[in-house]
Amino acid sequence: MTQFTTIVLPTRPQVDTISAIFLLKKFATEQFPGIADATIAVWTVMPEGETEDTLALKGTVLLDIGGGKFDHHGKEQTTATDLVANFLGMGQNPALQNLPRLFAAMIFMAKVLFRTMH
Numbered sequence: 001m002t003q004f005t006t007i008v009l010p011t012r013p014q015v016d017t018i019s020a021i022f023l024l025k026k027f028a029t030e031q032f033p034g035i036a037d038a039t040i041a042v043w044t045v046m047p048e049g050e051t052e053d054t055l056a057l058k059g060t061v062l063l064d065i066g067g068g069k070f071d072h073h074g075k076e077q078t079t080a081t082d083l084v085a086n087f088l089g090m091g092q093n094p095a096l097q098n099l100p101r102l103f104a105a106m107i108f109m110a111k112v113l114f115r116t117m118h
Contacts, residue, residue: 003034005037006061008041010042017064019080019106023088024061027088079104
């Protein structure tokens with residue numbers, strides 16, 4: 001069984017990716033064994049010849065990079081956090097269904113704050 005040791009981001013951590021990392025590390029330990037202790041890496045480009053699937057076999061989860069299941073780029077009105085939450089079925093769990101909404105509000109507030117600072 002593959003042990004997941006690395007979560008890859010395309011840039012420095014942002015509110016969205018930090019929220020998605022939290023969900024993965026806290027709630028995806030069955031789907032991604034070892035993810036709770038995974039380190040974070042930043043790649044500006046994907047390694048040549050690699051895909052989400054080939055990297056998963058090596059214990060790497062891609063977050064917001066590579067066009068995979070947790071990359072929100074090019075997808076309508078979503079975030080990496082939403083993609084992880086949907087993958088985990090959090091919307092169907094009454095105890096957890098509001099957590100993605102809380103993260104969405106935090107992401108929105110961070111974006112507004114960032115815009116007012118620049």
